[in-house]
Amino acid sequence: xxxxxxxxxxxxxxxxxxxxxxxxxxxxxxxxxxxxxxxxxxxxxxxxxxxxxxxxxxxxxxxxxxxxxxxxxxxxxxxxxxxxxxxxxxxxxxxxxxxxxxxxxxxxxxxxxxxxxxxxxxxxxxxxxxxxxxxxxxxxxxxxxxxxxxxxxxxxxxxxxxxxxxxxxxxxxxxxxxxxxxxxxxxxxxxxxxxxxxxxxxxxxxxxxxxxxxxxxxxxxxxxxxxxxxxxxxxxxxxxxxxxxxxxxxxxxxxxxxxxxxxxxxxxxxxxxxxxx
Amino acid sequence: xxxxxxxxxxxxxxxxxxxxxxxxxxxxxxxxxxxxxxxxxxxxxxxxxxxxxxxxxxxxxxxxxxxxxxxxxxxxxxxxxxxxxxxxxxxxxxxxxxxxxxxxxxxxxxxxxxxxxxxxxxxxxxxxxxxxxxxxxxxxxxxxxxxxxxxxxxxxxxxxxxxxxxxxxxxxxxxxxxxxxxxxxxxxxxxxxxxxxxxxxxxxxxxxxxxxxxxxxxxxxxxxxxxxxxxxxxxxxxxxxxxxxxxxxxxxxxxxxxxxxxxxxxxxxxxxxxxxxxxxxxxxxxxxxxxxxxxxxxxx
Numbered sequence: 001x002x003x004x005x006x007x008x009x010x011x012x013x014x015x016x017x018x019x020x021x022x023x024x025x026x027x028x029x030x031x032x033x034x035x036x037x038x039x040x041x042x043x044x045x046x047x048x049x050x051x052x053x054x055x056x057x058x059x060x061x062x063x064x065x066x067x068x069x070x071x072x073x074x075x076x077x078x079x080x081x082x083x084x085x086x087x088x089x090x091x092x093x094x095x096x097x098x099x100x101x102x103x104x105x106x107x108x109x110x111x112x113x114x115x116x117x118x119x120x121x122x123x124x125x126x127x128x129x130x131x132x133x134x135x136x137x138x139x140x141x142x143x144x145x146x147x148x149x150x151x152x153x154x155x156x157x158x159x160x161x162x163x164x165x166x167x168x169x170x171x172x173x174x175x176x177x178x179x180x181x182x183x184x185x186x187x188x189x190x191x192x193x194x195x196x197x198x199x200x201x202x203x204x205x206x207x208x209x210x211x212x213x214x215x216x217x218x219x220x221x222x223x224x225x226x227x228x229x230x231x232x233x234x235x236x237x238x239x240x241x242x243x244x245x246x247x248x249x250x251x252x253x254x255x256x257x258x259x260x261x262x263x264x265x266x267x268x269x270x271x272x273x274x275x276x277x
Numbered sequence: 278x279x280x281x282x283x284x285x286x287x288x289x290x291x292x293x294x295x296x297x298x299x300x301x302x303x304x305x306x307x308x309x310x311x312x313x314x315x316x317x318x319x320x321x322x323x324x325x326x327x328x329x330x331x332x333x334x335x336x337x338x339x340x341x342x343x344x345x346x347x348x349x350x351x352x353x354x355x356x357x358x359x360x361x362x363x364x365x366x367x368x369x370x371x372x373x374x375x376x377x378x379x380x381x382x383x384x385x386x387x388x389x390x391x392x393x394x395x396x397x398x399x400x401x402x403x404x405x406x407x408x409x410x411x412x413x414x415x416x417x418x419x420x421x422x423x424x425x426x427x428x429x430x431x432x433x434x435x436x437x438x439x440x441x442x443x444x445x446x447x448x449x450x451x452x453x454x455x456x457x458x459x460x461x462x463x464x465x466x467x468x469x470x471x472x473x474x475x476x477x478x479x480x481x482x483x484x485x486x487x488x489x490x491x492x493x494x495x496x497x498x499x500x501x502x503x504x505x506x507x508x509x510x511x512x513x514x515x516x517x518x519x520x521x522x523x524x525x526x527x528x529x530x531x532x533x534x535x536x537x538x539x540x541x542x543x544x545x546x547x548x549x550x551x552x553x554x555x556x557x558x559x560x561x562x563x564x565x566x567x568x569x570x571x572x573x574x575x576x577x
Contacts, residue, residue, distance in 0.1 A: 023566065071434055101525075108366075109367060116337060116338070116364075117334075117335075117363075118362065118366050118367050120362070121358055121362055124331055124359060124362055124363055125331075126331070126360075127327065127328040127329075127330075127331025127332050127334075127335065127365055128331045128332070128335040128338065129336075130328070130329065130331070130332060130335060130337060131332035131333060131335015131336045131338070131339070132335040132336075132338060132339055133335075134332065134335070134336060135335065135336050135338075135339030135340070135341060136339070138297075138317065139339075140340075156328065158327035158328055158331065158359075161325035161328035161329075162328045162331070162332075164325070165322060165323065165325060165328060169320075253499050268355050
């Protein structure tokens with residue numbers, strides 16, 4: 001059994017994932033913020049990154065691994081996870097997306113030192129992460145750089161500019177994860193463009209690409225631990241938009257819909273039940 | 278101007294290992310020495326402007342002082358949003374060096390002219406905007422960019438521009454009095470400088486001549502002081518008068534309540550379809566040296 005299958009570690013990540021989802025729902029309901037579905041699809045990826053893959057706790061701040069949330073409309077998920085990490089206070093979280101508040105719906109790095117880069121417009125964070133990874137190579141550090149992009153975001157030309165240059169730069173310290181929930185703002189990537197075969201596209205560009213279930217902690221841990229020398233890594237993570245809340249799952253409308261108090265109660269009850277199991 | 282840029286970058290890289298140069302497939306014959314001397318701090322990131330600026334921001338976030346060299350449309354137009362969000366919003370020390378200001382590349386065609394870049398650049402808060410007129414100012418602009426802790430945009434023409442300043446100014450951080458004079462102030466930036474200086478030589482009168490290499494942030498207090506006593510100002514630029522220095526000065530004059538007649542010479546707000554060399558375009562649009570001289574005589 002590889003360590004990625006360690007049941008205690010996986011169980012812990014699952015609990016953290018459920019708690020992060022609860023916090024996302026609470027944040028969204030309190031602030032009447034959209035993008036709940038996009039946040040829920042990537043919770044498990046972010047949990048695995050922040051509670052398993054990233055070296056950020058047991059090292060000097062200057063030596064930490066770096067994470068860029070390029071699909072920054074999922075900022076609520078990152079905020080929820082940073083609050084679970086103790087890096088953001090309850091007060092920070094209560095100030096999300098409210099008048100006179102603390103945190104905007106897309107990332108502003110001046111709000112917290114844990115936000116490595118501002119982001120919000122799709123296709124930007126990916127190239128920034130390439131720059132961060134190159135800087136580590138130039139300085140010969142052991143720091144690794146991670147970036148999360150969306151499947152809709154993968155339609156941006158900037159992504160493919162980065163895709164064709166990063167392998168040439170030898171950035172094997174860079175891991176990109178693509179959250180493939182197959183629902184973007186107004187349709188499905190697989191219907192709007194020649195989306196598949198996505199992993200093969202990245203392989204053809206010189207990346208080490210793997211495809212996993214983006215809600216399977218064992219699979220995510222395993223994929224994140226792969227260490228292909230000399231190549232940047234792309235993890236295509238198949239996910240479910242709205243994952244964890246039955247009435248939000250696979251629903252395009254939850255890109256935009258607002259979580260009413262009644263719906264929040266219902267969602268939280270479902271998540272409590274999962275937590276109890 | 279290109280040679281001044283290349284020389285300055287080499288000097289800066291020798292003393293500061295944070296200096297990193299990115300080309301967007303431009304700089305043949307200009308950046309060769311830098312590339313050979315500092316192969317680890319030079320990258321040609323090809324014809325991919327969005328990725329280039331984002332990557333530059335990532336390097337700058339990690340402590341590098343990044344210089345991006347390309348023709349103006351590819352450091353500012355194609356990648357405007359990356360410049361806005363990745364570089365300026367994050368207040369990063371990235372310098373965009375754009376070549377081919379105004380119609381320097383004529384008759385390459387409108388796609389290769391940069392006649393609205395100042396208008397575009399000055400929409401961005403915290404972005405220093407510099408438009409040197411000669412190799413002397415170019416060097417000073419590069420020094421300004423190097424010392425600036427935030428983002429900078431330096432627009433240059435191309436190569437082999439004559440030196441216009443004598444004596445050399447010591448800084449570009451405030452308007453430069455190029456020639457003392459009276460009645461009329463002639464304000465210019467960038468490659469219009471050659472036409473202005475030639476026009477002044479033709480005149481029997483002496484207008485006050487002011488170079489404004491630093492357009493943002495503009496030291497208006499200093500400029501206002503220099504404009505005291507003249508009855509009118511003429512801006513001359515190889516740029517649309519709308520959005521360029523003409524607009525900058527007009528806004529300041531109105532807001533300050535200063536009573537001064539303003540004349541604006543430069544390119545009209547239209548696409549250029551004429552197939553002419555730079556000098557021919559300047560002539561066609563009324564800001565070649567003889568026309569500037571005539572204009573000054575008329576309103577003297």
